[in-house]
Amino acid sequence: MNSLAIILGVLFTGSILTFSIDTFNRKLTGWTAFATLLIATIYFYTTGNDADFSLQIGGITLKWGLSAFRLFFINIVLILGVLALLYSIGYMKGKARLGYFYASFVMTILGMFGVVISKDFVSLFIFWEIMTWSSFLLIIYNAYYKIKTEGLKYMVFSAIGAYAMLTAIVFIYHFYGTFDIAEAMQKGVFSFENHAFIPIFLALGFAIKAAVMPFHVWAPSGYANSPMSFTSVFSGAMSKMGVFGLLLIFATYYTSHTPGAYVFTQILAWMGGITAVMGTIYALIQNDAKKLLAYSSIAQLGYIVVALSTGTKLGVMAALFLAVLHAAFKGALFMVAGAVEKQAGTTDMTKISGLIRKMPWTFFVALVSVISLAGVPPLGGFIGKWLLYEALITESHNYFLVIVIFFSSTAAFLYAYRFLFGLFLGQEEKETENVKEAPLTMLVPMIVLALVSIITGAMPGLIFKPAAVAMRDIGFSSMDWQMSTLSNVWGNNVDVSLIGAFIGIVFVLIFAFLTLKGRKTTRKVGTKEISSSGELWKEGENWTFQQDFFKPFERAASPLYKLKMNKIWEDLGNALEAFFNFFRRIYTGNGQTYAMYVVGFLVLLILFRDYIFK
Amino acid sequence: MTEFNDLFIKYKDLITIAVYGTAIMLILIGLYAVLLKKHLVKIVIGLSIIDAGVHLLFVAVGYIQNGTAPIFSPGNEHAASKMVDPVPQALVLTAIVIGFAVTALALSLVIRLYKHHHTANIDQIKSLKW
């Protein structure tokens, strides 16, 4: 028996087991799910996975296998999955329908695992759909009123993407006579020269999962409204499936320099750039930390899309590096938001602040992740940005995009700061007096993810190594890299580990200093106690400084906020539904009218018989 | 009797046309009642009239001039060529039985409808729609 099949089997049975165990013992549910995934992960890393596994079903050969490129993404999925499940145990404690939650969670991971190991299009599609519907079940977990809009929006967009893929897949079979990805690629399936719609349709499916504008509409509310422990996987790992697919399509083009696809990659790059800017701008004005993170996530995915659509070695390296880093810091940040939500009851930044004393470890994770997100040295995020800029400037000479990315990542400071400040710094509120630090099961995964950001900042080679192997696997020539040194084309070398160590020491010192300093007693004033400076203050009005935090910026960027993609899609949906409602009136309810339809249709057929039946 | 037969032969085209025309007229009259009359019972009557028209058409198709009844009897084996076609007649018998069942069922439904809606106007019986 092949180990991949065994892992899929373990996850599948684990999912069912989790669901059924919930009816007997609710405490064990989370642990069962965690144990399932842990067993699968350990089994995966301890056994050799050399042989492909193929399976004949319904006249179609399903083929599963591994390669360095796939392994790279499997690492993200499995490790983040294990951490997020461990986190869930604390986060979901006391909530309803645990069996439903964990079973869907494990199913989602099964789907992602399956997507990555699929070597043929049919199983790719099957697992893609499994991943989609199981994540849909998790998105609607929180409440009904969301299914009508958010959950369904996600499902509809996913379905559009998935069905675009399916269309492409059936035509691949028609034109090339195979479902095997490698074989089809050899026959030039992604070459854009003949049947350009095939790669475009496939790319559409992947791009929707990667939340590229203008198909991002599902993402903000989808990320923000599902349980946070899932969002960390949802945003951290599942969006990477889109990246995985896009790389799969475009890699052949990059490495063989087919002429046709240049336009498409440029379009994709610009879509990525716009996504990065718009995501950032929208993140700025969110009052809810979860929403803020959701938009930030979209922006970060924009970077990755830009990076991979440069198509150069450095660019793809940057994309892979950022993919890992994004999984690490955004996974951690969503976990932070979840911890705050769990402990303080809300993530609305206008309601709570000053949690640093109550939740120091959570704050530490948030700080590290935010630094990494903003791309500040010495953490991993910086390395990724560095690679991205260098790829854009030196290799693809796309200076305009550089400006766009630069603007976006500068603005990212603003929201990153707001997130940190809004939740953790500032005065303490009365409402948050009794808040405690998150339980250990939640802290451990968060800290592990924070450590990833720190370590990769000092030794980016840890990711360069598998990334370089993965790139060679998809056809790029081999790539030089050093464990802890960054170099550029002008011959400058920077030892990041030294800088990292130095900054780390300073950081620890300042941290210690601040902690000691904070010990002295002060009168704590809540933000809502601020005097109103002569203006009339209405009862219950919220005058927290978090209100209109970036008002000046908001005013400057106001034209951009008018551009509401969400509204356009919603109007389209409403218009369609109104039309449907009008149209169904042809079923008038009068039996005689129905009889007239029958006779009328008969007359029509007789009149046009020569045109219809030759 | 022979006079009648002669008459029949003389006007056979006319009679054929009359029979076919009657059948088609019956079908059209029935359709008119089904499609335009508002009273439920009239609609059911319309259905019966259509049925009658179709049955007549069947019988007309199977008829042969001067044909005999389609019965084989000893000493009369050569009559097969002069027999009217038995199949349509068999079909019509079956169809009549079915039509009878349908009409009976339809009338019982009409009674039920009248009790439920207190009207026999089909335009006012529209509680199930869209």
Add this chain to the structure above:
Amino acid sequence: MVISPVHYIVAPLLAAFAIPLLTKLYKDAARVVPGIVLFYNVIISFVLMQQVSQTGMISEVLAGWRPPWGINLVLTPFTAFLATMISVLGFIIWLYGFRFKRTLKGGVVKHYEILQMMMVAGSIGVIITGDLFNMFVFIEIVGITAYSLTAFYRERNGAEAGFKYLLIGSLASTFLLLAILIIYTQTGTLNMAQIAERMAFVPHTMKVTALIFFLIALGIEAEMFPLNAWAPDAYEQAPSPTSATFAAVVSIAGVYALVRVLFTLFDVSGVHNYLIVMGFVTMLVAEITAIAQKNLKRMLAYSSIGQVGLVLIAFGIGSKLAVFGAIFLMLNHAVIKSLLFMTGSYFIYNADDKRLIGLNGMHKQLPYVSALFSLAAFAIVGFPPFSGFWSKFYILISASDQKMMYLIIGILLVTIIELVYYLRAVGRIYFAKEEMEDVAHRPSVNALVAMSLLALFIIVVGVYPDIVTGYLNDAASALLDKAHYIQQILGSK
């Protein structure tokens, strides 16, 4: 063991006459005997299917008259497969409805059970007969039982739905008779194999006229737009087991009749395009009507029509793979839609509200039924790894072979509409706020068994479709191989 296909029809008929007598001896005979008969049908189906797969075809003549004079029953792999499917589903639906209305007095139940059994038997008759007029008779049997069952509930609007169904159904039978008449005058026979043989000599005008009457008449039975307006009312008002039977048995028989006539009798070009276009229109109209429905069963009814539309599209494509996909989809539709009606019935029963709002928060009262409903909803939309995915997939592949890109995109867009309303329903079950905390009417054991069997089928076929693909493959080639059909039936002269 050699069994004649006649048993399919004789057993239910005998039972139908015997039941009123047997109830004098044993009070529950009306409940039990149809089950025995239907189970007997299941057994002979499997025996016959085995036989057919060995011998290729069974042509059974009645009353000693050989075809083309006598009436014959034909079991090809195609009809044997459909007959088996219908028998099994008929039995499962009987099992589900075994305790149906057990609080009512015996008479009503007796009628219900007899009619239900006759409806299944009539549908089998439509499928296995080799004679055009015989097919008409069986269609009428199905029709009359269906009208009566639709009007089963006195207190609801059953009579209205039944009357509409009867009105349209009578028009269908009229047109069917006219079509048969034209065919008979032109070919002089009613045996389908012989008609097919002689069809080449029929003048084109007559052929097309007969074809149009067939298309209207059988289009009504197959729920093709714009002839399907009776269907939602009937599905909605009939008792739930009957609605399931409409979807799983009656509509399948209707589609079979249409396909048999179009594929075997006629050789007119343009029919395939007609099927594709009208199938797509049917599907589109049905799904966009379904999305706005407030009533659960009505929504399911429109969804059924949509599925039938897709079946017609697949038959219209006409390649072997497409026909294979179409038969697969018929199977899936029958199984999944029965499960949806069965589970939906329990929601309505518990909520005392036929509207979709009645689903709100049902998962607390009926956890198992809710899970089954969700499973069926996912399956019918075509999510892998459930059986609905495969049929849709094969149909799409076959469409791509004909380079029908717009058709593929159209089908998939319509699927998105379908997905929206099914997932809304699932969301209601699991996530809407619960309003009442009644004591649930839990499903009885027999209903649970019936529903679980169907769910098991959905999952097993979804994970491993090869269980059925062999039969489907034979069935598809049997339908398409017209010459073989003619030769097998007439060759034994």
